[in-house]
Amino acid sequence: MTVHIDGRAIAYEVRARVAAEVAAAFPDPATAPGLATVLVGEDPASAVYVANKRRAVREAGMRDLHRALPAGTTQAGVAAVIDELAADPAVDAILLQLPLPPGLDAAALIDRIPAGKDVDGLTTHSAGLLARGEQGLRPCTPSGVIELLESTGVTIRGANAVVVGRSALVGHPMAELLLQRDATVTVVHRHTADLAAVTRTADILVVAAGVPAMIGAEHVKPGATVIDVGIHRTDNGLTGDVRIAELDGIATRVTPVPGGVGPMTIAMLMVNTLRAAGHGQSARCSRS
Amino acid sequence: MTVHIDGRAIAYEVRARVAAEVAAAFPDPATAPGLATVLVGEDPASAVYVANKRRAVREAGMRDLHRALPAGTTQAGVAAVIDELAADPAVDAILLQLPLPPGLDAAALIDRIPAGKDVDGLTTHSAGLLARGEQGLRPCTPSGVIELLESTGVTIRGANAVVVGRSALVGHPMAELLLQRDATVTVVHRHTADLAAVTRTADILVVAAGVPAMIGAEHVKPGATVIDVGIHRTDNGLTGDVRIAELDGIATRVTPVPGGVGPMTIAMLMVNTLRAAGHGQSARCSRS
Numbered sequence: 001m002t003v004h005i006d007g008r009a010i011a012y013e014v015r016a017r018v019a020a021e022v023a024a025a026f027p028d029p030a031t032a033p034g035l036a037t038v039l040v041g042e043d044p045a046s047a048v049y050v051a052n053k054r055r056a057v058r059e060a061g062m063r064d065l066h067r068a069l070p071a072g073t074t075q076a077g078v079a080a081v082i083d084e085l086a087a088d089p090a091v092d093a094i095l096l097q098l099p100l101p102p103g104l105d106a107a108a109l110i111d112r113i114p115a116g117k118d119v120d121g122l123t124t125h126s127a128g129l130l131a132r133g134e135q136g137l138r139p140c141t142p143s144g145v146i147e148l149l150e151s152t153g154v155t156i157r158g159a160n161a162v163v164v165g166r167s168a169l170v171g172h173p174m175a176e177l178l179l180q181r182d183a184t185v186t187v188v189h190r191h192t193a194d195l196a197a198v199t200r201t202a203d204i205l206v207v208a209a210g211v212p213a214m215i216g217a218e219h220v221k222p223g224a225t226v227i228d229v230g231i232h233r234t235d236n237g238l239t240g241d242v243r244i245a246e247l248d249g250i251a252t253r254v255t256p257v258p259g260g261v262g263p264m265t266i267a268m269l270m271v272n273t274l275r276a277a278g279h280g281q282s283a284r285c286s287r288s
Numbered sequence: 289m290t291v292h293i294d295g296r297a298i299a300y301e302v303r304a305r306v307a308a309e310v311a312a313a314f315p316d317p318a319t320a321p322g323l324a325t326v327l328v329g330e331d332p333a334s335a336v337y338v339a340n341k342r343r344a345v346r347e348a349g350m351r352d353l354h355r356a357l358p359a360g361t362t363q364a365g366v367a368a369v370i371d372e373l374a375a376d377p378a379v380d381a382i383l384l385q386l387p388l389p390p391g392l393d394a395a396a397l398i399d400r401i402p403a404g405k406d407v408d409g410l411t412t413h414s415a416g417l418l419a420r421g422e423q424g425l426r427p428c429t430p431s432g433v434i435e436l437l438e439s440t441g442v443t444i445r446g447a448n449a450v451v452v453g454r455s456a457l458v459g460h461p462m463a464e465l466l467l468q469r470d471a472t473v474t475v476v477h478r479h480t481a482d483l484a485a486v487t488r489t490a491d492i493l494v495v496a497a498g499v500p501a502m503i504g505a506e507h508v509k510p511g512a513t514v515i516d517v518g519i520h521r522t523d524n525g526l527t528g529d530v531r532i533a534e535l536d537g538i539a540t541r542v543t544p545v546p547g548g549v550g551p552m553t554i555a556m557l558m559v560n561t562l563r564a565a566g567h568g569q570s571a572r573c574s575r576s
Contacts, residue, residue: 191470
C-alpha cells in the first residue's frame with residue numbers, strides 16, 4: 001500500500017499556520033510582513049506565478065508590494081528598483097521573478113537583494129549561509145520537500161537520501177538541507193555511471209532532474225519514500241520526473257504530480273516572508 | 289601494488305610553478321602578490337604554521353605581509369586590522385590564522401575579509417560562490433586533494449566519490465569540488481547507518497573525519513584511491529584517519545601521513561595568493 005503524500009493539504013496547513021501567526025503577531029495589517037514581487041516583462045507563465053504568489057500573500061494577511069516593470073527595462077533600471085526595495089524598511093522580503101527577459105543578468109540582480117530579504121534564498125550570501133549551516137532563508141522548493149518529509153513522519157537522520165539533479169534552485173540546496181538533518185546524502189546527475197544502483201540505496205529519493213518519467217520501478221528500493229520535484233506539461237496533462245504508477249506497492253510513500261511538491265513552494269514562500277520579517281515558527285524547516 | 293601518492297613531490301612542483309609564474313608576471317618584486325598573515329596571540333603550533341606559510345610566500349617570490357597581534361587584542365581590534373588590510377591595495381590576500389584566542393568570534397572576523405582576498409576560501413561569500421560553482425577562492429586543503437587526484441591521473445568525472453566528514457574547512461567543500469568535477473558524491477558522517485557499506489562503493493574515498501585509524505581494509509573497495517586528510521600526533525609518530533598498511537594490495541593509490549595531503553595545503557595557499565592577485569594557472573584547480 002503506497003501512500004500518496006497530499007501536498008495540497010500540507011501546504012494548506014502551513015499557510016493556515018502562517019496566517020494565524022501573522023494575525024497574532026501583527027494586529028495592525030499595515031505593519032504586517034510585506035513581500036515585494038518584481039516582475040519584468042510580459043511572460044504569461046511568470047505573470048500567473050506572480051499572481052498566485054501575491055494572492056497567497058494577501059490570504060495570509062501580509063502586505064502585497066508588487067512592482068511590474070516593462071520588458072525593456074535595463075539592467076540598471078531593475079537594479080535601481082531592487083536597491084530601492086532593499087533600502088525600504090517597509091519591505092521585508094524581495095522576490096525577483098525568473099526568468100528575466102533576455103539581456104538581463106539575473107545572478108547579478110539577485111545578489112543585490114540583502115540576505116535578510118532574500119525570500120527565495122537564491123543570493124550568493126544565502127547559498128553560503130546554507131553551506132555553512134548558519135541561520136538564513138532557504139530556497140522554497142527544497143524547504144517544501146523537507147516540510148513534506150517531516151510532516152508525514154519520515155525519519156531523515158541516518159537515512160540514505162539520494163538527490164537526482166544538482167540545480168542551484170532545487171537539487172543542490174536539497175542535498176544541503178538533507179545533510180544538515182543528518183541524512184547520508186548522495187547527489188547523482190547525468191555523469192553518474194549506474195544511476196539505478198545508486199538510487200536503489202535510497203530510503204529517501206528526491207528527483208529533481210527535469211526529465212519527464214525518467215525514474216521508475218527499477219530505480220526504487222522497496223519501502224522508499226519518493227519525492228518528485230519534476231513538473232512537465234504533456235498531452236496527457238501534468239507529469240513529473242517519476243513514473244509514479246510503477247511504484248505502487250514498492251515505495252512506501254510518493255508525491256503525486258500535480259498536488260505533491262508543487263503547492264509547497266508557495267507555502268514555504270509564505271513561511272520565508274514571515275521569517276524575513278523576524279517571525280515564523282510556522283513550519284518545521286523555519287527552525288533550521 | 290598500491291601506489292603511495294607523493295604529496296611532498298607534487299606540492300614541490302606546484303610551488304615551483306607558482307614561483308615561476310610570479311617571476312614571469314612580476315619582474316619587480318615590490319609589486320609581487322602580497323599575503324597578509326594575521327596571527328593573534330602566542331599559540332606555539334599556530335606560530336609554527338604561520339612561519340611555514342610566510343617562508344613559502346617568500347620562497348615563491350611573493351610579499352610576506354605579516355601582522356602579529358597580542359593575545360589580549362579585542363574583537364574590535366582584530367576587526368580594525370582586517371579592515372585596514374581589506375582596504376589596502378598593496379595587500380592581495382588575507383589569512384587569519386585559526387584558532388583564535390578564546391573570546392574572539394572567528395566567523396565574524398573571517399567574514400570581514402573581502403571575497404577577492406579570502407585566500408583560505410572560508411568566508412560566507414566564498415562558500416556561496418563554491419556552492420553555486422562560480423569563480424572564487426577555494427579552501428586550500430580540499431583544493432590540494434583535487435590537485436593530488438588530477439596530477440596522479442585519477443578520473444573524477446563519473447567516479448563514485450565518498451567523503452567521510454562534513455567540516456566547513458575540509459569535508460563540505462571537498463564534496464562540492466568533487467561534485468563540480470562530475471563525480472557522484474556521497475557525504476557520510478557519524479549518523480551514517482552502515483559506514484563500510486557506503487565507503488565500499490567509493491572509487492575515490494576521501495577521509496576527513498578527524499578520528500585516528502577509523503578507516504581500514506573493511507571500508508575500501510579493491511582498486512579505490514584513498515585520500516587521508518587526517519593527521520594525529522601519537523606516541524608512534526604522526527598518523528592519519530586511515531590504517532594505511534591494511535590497504536596494501538587493496539587500494540590502487542593511497543596518501544601517506546605524513547607526506548600526502550599535508551604538504552598540499554601550503555602549496556594551494558601559494559596558488560590562491562597568486563590567484564587573489566589576478567594570476568595563477570599554476571594548479572589544475574586554479575582553473576575552476
